[in-house]
Amino acid sequence: MREDVQNAVNRVDQHRLWQRHMEMARIGAIPGNGVNRAAFSREDIAARKLLISWARARNFTVAMDAIGNLFIRRAGTDPHAAPVMTGSHIDSQPRGGRFDGIYGVLAGLEALEAIEQAGVKTRHPVELVAWSNEEGGRFPPCTMGSAVYTGARALSDFLEVKDNEGIALKDALAQTLAATPAAEKRELNAPAAAYIEAHIEQGPLLEQEGKVIGVVTAIQGLRWFNVEVFGETAHAGTTPLGARKDALREAIAVINALHELTRDASDTLRFTIGRMLVAPNSPNSVPSHVMFSVDVRHPDPATIARVGEAIESAVRNAAKRCSVKVTPTLHDDPCAFDAAVVDCVERAAQALKLAQRRMPSGASHDAMYMARVCPTGMIFVPCEGGISHNEAENARPEDLAAGARVLTAALLELADR
Amino acid sequence: MREDVQNAVNRVDQHRLWQRHMEMARIGAIPGNGVNRAAFSREDIAARKLLISWARARNFTVAMDAIGNLFIRRAGTDPHAAPVMTGSHIDSQPRGGRFDGIYGVLAGLEALEAIEQAGVKTRHPVELVAWSNEEGGRFPPCTMGSAVYTGARALSDFLEVKDNEGIALKDALAQTLAATPAAEKRELNAPAAAYIEAHIEQGPLLEQEGKVIGVVTAIQGLRWFNVEVFGETAHAGTTPLGARKDALREAIAVINALHELTRDASDTLRFTIGRMLVAPNSPNSVPSHVMFSVDVRHPDPATIARVGEAIESAVRNAAKRCSVKVTPTLHDDPCAFDAAVVDCVERAAQALKLAQRRMPSGASHDAMYMARVCPTGMIFVPCEGGISHNEAENARPEDLAAGARVLTAALLELADR
Numbered sequence: 006m007r008e009d010v011q012n013a014v015n016r017v018d019q020h021r022l023w024q025r026h027m028e029m030a031r032i033g034a035i036p037g038n039g040v041n042r043a044a045f046s047r048e049d050i051a052a053r054k055l056l057i058s059w060a061r062a063r064n065f066t067v068a069m070d071a072i073g074n075l076f077i078r079r080a081g082t083d084p085h086a087a088p089v090m091t092g093s094h095i096d097s098q099p100r101g102g103r104f105d106g107i108y109g110v111l112a113g114l115e116a117l118e119a120i121e122q123a124g125v126k127t128r129h130p131v132e133l134v135a136w137s138n139e140e141g142g143r144f145p146p147c148t149m150g151s152a153v154y155t156g157a158r159a160l161s162d163f164l165e166v167k168d169n170e171g172i173a174l175k176d177a178l179a180q181t182l183a184a185t186p187a188a189e190k191r192e193l194n195a196p197a198a199a200y201i202e203a204h205i206e207q208g209p210l211l212e213q214e215g216k217v218i219g220v221v222t223a224i225q226g227l228r229w230f231n232v233e234v235f236g237e238t239a240h241a242g243t244t245p246l247g248a249r250k251d252a253l254r255e256a257i258a259v260i261n262a263l264h265e266l267t268r269d270a271s272d273t274l275r276f277t278i279g280r281m282l283v284a285p286n287s288p289n290s291v292p293s294h295v296m297f298s299v300d301v302r303h304p305d306p307a308t309i310a311r312v313g314e315a316i317e318s319a320v321r322n323a324a325k326r327c328s329v330k331v332t333p334t335l336h337d338d339p340c341a342f343d344a345a346v347v348d349c350v351e352r353a354a355q356a357l358k359l360a361q362r363r364m365p366s367g368a369s370h371d372a373m374y375m376a377r378v379c380p381t382g383m384i385f386v387p388c389e390g391g392i393s394h395n396e397a398e399n400a401r402p403e404d405l406a407a408g409a410r411v412l413t414a415a416l417l418e419l420a421d422r
Numbered sequence: 423m424r425e426d427v428q429n430a431v432n433r434v435d436q437h438r439l440w441q442r443h444m445e446m447a448r449i450g451a452i453p454g455n456g457v458n459r460a461a462f463s464r465e466d467i468a469a470r471k472l473l474i475s476w477a478r479a480r481n482f483t484v485a486m487d488a489i490g491n492l493f494i495r496r497a498g499t500d501p502h503a504a505p506v507m508t509g510s511h512i513d514s515q516p517r518g519g520r521f522d523g524i525y526g527v528l529a530g531l532e533a534l535e536a537i538e539q540a541g542v543k544t545r546h547p548v549e550l551v552a553w554s555n556e557e558g559g560r561f562p563p564c565t566m567g568s569a570v571y572t573g574a575r576a577l578s579d580f581l582e583v584k585d586n587e588g589i590a591l592k593d594a595l596a597q598t599l600a601a602t603p604a605a606e607k608r609e610l611n612a613p614a615a616a617y618i619e620a621h622i623e624q625g626p627l628l629e630q631e632g633k634v635i636g637v638v639t640a641i642q643g644l645r646w647f648n649v650e651v652f653g654e655t656a657h658a659g660t661t662p663l664g665a666r667k668d669a670l671r672e673a674i675a676v677i678n679a680l681h682e683l684t685r686d687a688s689d690t691l692r693f694t695i696g697r698m699l700v701a702p703n704s705p706n707s708v709p710s711h712v713m714f715s716v717d718v719r720h721p722d723p724a725t726i727a728r729v730g731e732a733i734e735s736a737v738r739n740a741a742k743r744c745s746v747k748v749t750p751t752l753h754d755d756p757c758a759f760d761a762a763v764v765d766c767v768e769r770a771a772q773a774l775k776l777a778q779r780r781m782p783s784g785a786s787h788d789a790m791y792m793a794r795v796c797p798t799g800m801i802f803v804p805c806e807g808g809i810s811h812n813e814a815e816n817a818r819p820e821d822l823a824a825g826a827r828v829l830t831a832a833l834l835e836l837a838d839r
Contacts, residue, residue, distance in 0.1 A: 099702035100655055100710065142704035169703065208660040225659070229705060238517055240811040241694035241717045242642070243625040243784035246686075253695055254681075260674055269663075277658035278670055279705045281698065285516035286586065287559035288646060288696045288715035289786075290811045293517065298705035300658045367660035369706075394657040394707045 006356045009125045010417045014357065016119035017413055019406035025111050026405070029055065029095075030103040039396025040103055043168075044096040044138035044149075045073065045177035050184045052095045052107075056135060057185060059114060063121055065133075068191035072153045072160055073137040073181045076191050079117050081130040081420065087196040088132035089420040090379075091116060091412060093204055094139030094150070094371065101140070102398020104205045104388060104405075110135045112203040112409040119413050127420035129198050136371045137178075144174045145280075145298065146229050146335040151371035155378045156194050169282070199346060199419045200375040203384040203408045205400055207368050209391030217407045218354040218361035219385025222347055224373045225275075225365060226309035229335035230299040230316055232259065236327040238285055238293035253283055253292040255327040260297070262323035266315055267301060274312065275302040275367070298334075304365055306339050340373045346382035346419070353414035359407050368393075384408050384415075423773045426542045427834045431774070433536035434830055436823035442528050443822070446472065446512075447520040456813025457520055460585075461513040461555035461566075462490065462594035467601045469512045469524075473552060474602060476531060480538055482550075485608035489570045489577055490554040490598045493608050496534050498547040498837065504613040505549035506837040507796075508533060508829060510621055511556030511567070511788065518557070519815020521622045521805060521822075527552045529620040529826040536830050544837035546615050553788045554598075561591045562697075562715065563646050563752040568788035572795045573611050586699070616763060616836045617792040620801045620825045622817055624785050626808030634824045635771040635778035636802025639764055641790050642692075642782060643726035646752035647716040647733055649676065653744040655702060655710035670700055670709040672744040677714070679740035683732055684718060691729065692719040692784070715751075721782055723756050757790045763799030763836070770831035776824050785810075801825050801832070 006014070032055070033048035035041045042048040053075055057067050060077040068076040075095075078088060093109020113133035120131060136154070141147030144166045152158040164175040206212075211219050236252030260278060267276035280298040299316060303309040317331040347363070354361040366383065375381045386408035389399035423431070449472065450465035452458045459465040470492055474484050477494040485493040492512075495505060510526020530550035537548060553571070558564030561583045569575040581592035623629075628636050653669030677695060684693035697715040716733060720726040734748040764780070771778040783800065792798045803825035806816035 098655075098707050099704050100707070140704070141706065142702070145705050147706060206660075207657045227659070238515075238812045239809065240624045240785055241696055242644070242692055242719050242786060243623075243808065243810065244692075245689045246691075246693065247689045251694075253698065257674055257677055257681075261678065264671075264674075272662045272664045274663075275659055275661075276663065277668075277706065277708055279658055279700075279707050279709060280703045281670065281700045282703075283696075283698045285559070286697050286699075287516050287557070287811075288562055288717050289558065289564060289694065290515050290517070290696050291694055292696060293812075300705050302659050368657055369659060391660065392656065393660065394704075395655045395710075 006414065009123065010414055013120045013123035013125050013417060014410045014413050016122040017115055017406055017409045019402050022111060022115045022406055022409055023402040026103055026107065029107050033097065035100065035396060037396035038103065040097045040101050041099050042095065042097040043143040044140065045181045049096055050181055053185060056110065063118055065117060066189065068189035069182065069185060070154060070191040070193050072150050073178055074150045074154050075135040077133040079121060079131045081127045083128045086129040087198040088130040089416055090132045090134055090197045090200045091202065091416055092134035092136060093202050094136045096138055096140050098140050098142050098394045100396055101394060102396060104398055104400045105393050106139055108205055108405060109203045112412050115409040116413040116416055120417065125417060127417065129420040131416055131420050139371055143168045148369055148371050148374060151374035154193055155374040157374050157377060197379040200372060200379055200381045201346065201350065201384065201412060201415055202370055202372040203412050204370060205388040205393065206385040207388060207393035210364060211385060211387035212391065214362065215360060216362050217359045217404055218411055220347060220351045220354065220361055220363045221366050221383035221385055222342055222363050223365040224340045224369060225302050225304040225367060226306060226339040227302045227335060227337040227369050228309065228313040231332045231334055232297050232299060232320055233330040234259065234295045234324065234327050236293050239291040241289040241291060244291060249291050250326050251291050252295045252327055255324055256295040256297060259320050259323040262319050266319045267312060273303060304339055309339065337369060337373055340376050342376060342382045343380035346380045349415050349418050350382050350384055350411060353411045356414065357410055359411065384411055423831065426540065427831055430537045430540035430542050430834060431827045431830050433539040434532055434823055434827045436819050439528060439532045439823055439826055440819040443520055443524065446524050450514065452517065452813060454813035455520065457514045457518050458516050459512065459514040460560040461557065462598045466513055467598055470602060473527065480535060482534060483606065485606035486599065486602060487571060487608040487610050489567050490595055491567045491571050492552040494550040496538055496548045498544045500545045503546040504615040505547040506833055507549045507551055507614045507617045508619065508833055509551035509553060510619050511553045513555055513557050515557050515559050515811045517813055518811060519813060521815055521817045522810050523556055525622055525822060526620045529829050532826040533830040533833055537834065542834060544834065546837040548833050548837050556788055560585045565786055565788050565791060568791035571610055572791040574791050574794060614796040616796055617789060617798045618763065618767065618801065618829060618832055619787055619789040620829050621787060622805040622810065623802040624805060624810035627781060628802060628804035629808065631779065632777060633779050634776045634803065634821055635828055637764060637768045637771065637778055637780045638783050638800035638802055639759055639780050640782040641757045641786060642719050642721040642784060643723060643756040644719045644752060644754040644786050645726065645730040648749045648751055649714050649716060649737055650747040651676065651712045651741065651744045653710050656708040658706040658708060661708060666708050667743050668708050669712045669744055672741055673712040673714060676737050676740040679736050683736045684729060690720060721756055726756065754786060754790055757793050759793060759799045760797035763797045766832050766835050767799050767801055767828060770828045773831065774827055776828065801828050
């Protein structure tokens with residue numbers, strides 16, 4: 006390892022990195038060590054302000070784009086070079102943990118600060134990004150900020166999306182943008198030289214094998230749908246079942262059919278109904294409308310394509326008395342990362358003598374969209390019991406710091422190409 | 423028919439009664455001619471104030487009890503006689519109509535005004551009551567005001583009940599009580615000489631048979647339960663299905679079992695799941711908690727007892743990976759009305775030469791609780807297509823007035839006993 010790279014790696018501060026996680030975890034804290042920091046919420050805004058305060062203390066430049074993605078840049082020596090980027094997200098699941106997303110943001114900031122403290126000059130700027138609304142828990146779908154930034158989706162597709170309280174994304178986004186008026190304006194689709202995202206694994210593999218670093222090679226394919234069932238409300242006491250159009254009873258028949266469709270003896274396919282809204286949602290009124298989400302994932306392109314294409318017909322065949330509507334809200338084919346970036350991450354982990362393995366990602370990440378526009382890779386660190394999207398999510402300070410060191414070394418290698 | 427009774431009946435004003443329905447329907451109006459007037463909401467309070475303004479214009483006395491039941495009294499000649507009561511409720515389903523509940527209130531007010539305008543003296547006071555929270559759509563269970571007034575349930579049982587926004591009943595109730603400070607204080611459990619409730623049928627029978635008046639003889643039995651399923655949230659992309667405790671998947675297995683339990687070839691049994699709440703309700707988080715309501719009804723005491731008793735064990739047997747909790751929230755045995763009151767209603771309809779039939783009620787009503795403490799009956803009038811608990815609920819002005827005339831005559835007969 007080059008001496009200046011080693012100097013920067015040595016500046017990665019495990020204590021500082023951990024303390025910042027704990028400070029961030031107070032914003033949106035919920036019982037059981039959890040975090041509820043919905044996209045574009047008051048808590049999201051507070052966390053952005055805290056991050057910006059740390060960036061300004063180092064004189065890094067701060068910018069935001071039209072969907073609220075937040076960019077923190079350490080300048081390079083070549084004014085024409087596109088940035089080497091790193092980052093993840095600040096928002097969390099409604100009952101999320103202290104590390105999902107925010108780790109990649111704080112590890113990126115740690116890398117920028119370590120490079121700055123070591124005084125290393127880079128040809129490319131090194132830039133941290135906090136992507137907006139990665140979780141999609143409040144405003145579906147997920148990975149929205151990176152999808153819009155990379156041009157995979159148009160911002161206008163999402164402005165009217167409403168949360169469970171009926172608040173439109175455009176209004177929550179406008180509040181978020183207005184809360185940080187000092188940020189420069191960043192254009193969407195600006196070029197990037199490379200992107201590396203650090204993240205907790207959210208699965209049990211690294212912990213089970215005693216590994217510290219996961220060199221991520223790919224992300225499994227993902228399809229999201231909203232299924233709506235339209236019935237008619239009626240009085241629960243007077244209306245015979247034979248005369249009803251009960252949207253919930255029909256939704257359950259539909260879900261039973263989807264469970265049949267997605268049965269997988271190998272337990273590789275992931276099928277989740279995570280969100281369901283019933284209207285009018287009163288004990289003695291027959292439901293007139295049900296909306297539920299479908300999340301289906303598989304690493305094999307042929308399998309995810311086959312299952313994804315079969316969802317709508319399975320829904321239609323199961324619905325007998327009510328009308329249905331199936332809306333695809335996300336379609337991400339399995340994504341393989343750039344071989345050179347994967348090698349670069351692997352070399353950094355080897356040079357730092359950290360136990361590591363190559364592995365695919367079960368979860369989606371913003372890296373999936375960045376992989377469409379620039380050489381991209383990811384770094385995983387272990388999390389306790391593989392538990393994530395849960396208040397009990399936990400990680401060890403030394404593993405988080407190890408990931409930040411690998412990230413620092415890999416960013417510096419890419420930033421001088 | 424006695425001449426003074428006929429005078430009072432003649433004073434029932436179809437136009438006034440209809441206009442008041444339309445005026446009330448503007449409070450909480452929703453698209454499609456519907457009404458959303460939740461118990462103890464701003465709309466409920468506004469409707470109460472409007473009703474009180476009409477009562478005060480006739481110098482009727484106004485009182486409220488601890489659960490917000492609203493009493494409007496025309497004095498009798500015997501200061502020791504308990505009131506002959508009539509009434510129904512102001513609150514509506516979230517997507518309710520313009521007649522359910524409010525008809526019985528406005529028909530009662532029409533009767534009081536007609537009696538007052540005719541100058542008929544009665545031995546008993548004649549009293550209108552608007553029961554609090556009959557629907558239970560916001561704060562389960564239903565028929566809460568009459569349950570507490572008659573001592574069937576304690577007010578303290580309900581104070582901590584929360585609506586879907588987390589607002590406690592005690593706070594919404596306190597706001598309602600504070601909004602009408604001029605009302606006298608009425609004690610719970612005060613005696614009543616008799617009770618007659620007028621209501622739209624909420625079923626198709628009267629319309630199909632061309633009848634104007636339903637002489638209600640009984641109410642079918644009803645059981646309510648809240649079923650909770652406790653699982654564990656986890657990441658939808660990384661957690662194998664075999665490792666999940668998915669509360670929604672388990673709830674669906676439970677509901678499938680309940681559908682089996684409640685299968686009835688005669689279509690007499692009513693089984694409804696009207697309310698369901700999923701947490702954390704995010705598309706890419708495995709649900710950790712599901713709550714759903716069960717409403718089951720049958721006119722036969724043995725059948726409703728057998729099904730009601732079997733609910734909990736069916737739930738427990740179907741739940742394999744998650745823990746469950748079954749909470750009975752309402753238990754109303756089938757209720758037969760007082761023969762003398764039923765006869766009195768029938769005689770009044772006959773005297774007014776209105777096409778009528780005896781019939782049981784499929785829906786529950788506050789009359790069920792009043793039947794436990796005094797001689798009680800009900801009057802049904804037709805509603806279009808039997809549709810209720812739906813914005814499309816409709817009724818004809820002449821049928822509403824006919825019901826108010828029968829009510830006036832029956833109240834006067836009972837008030838001189």
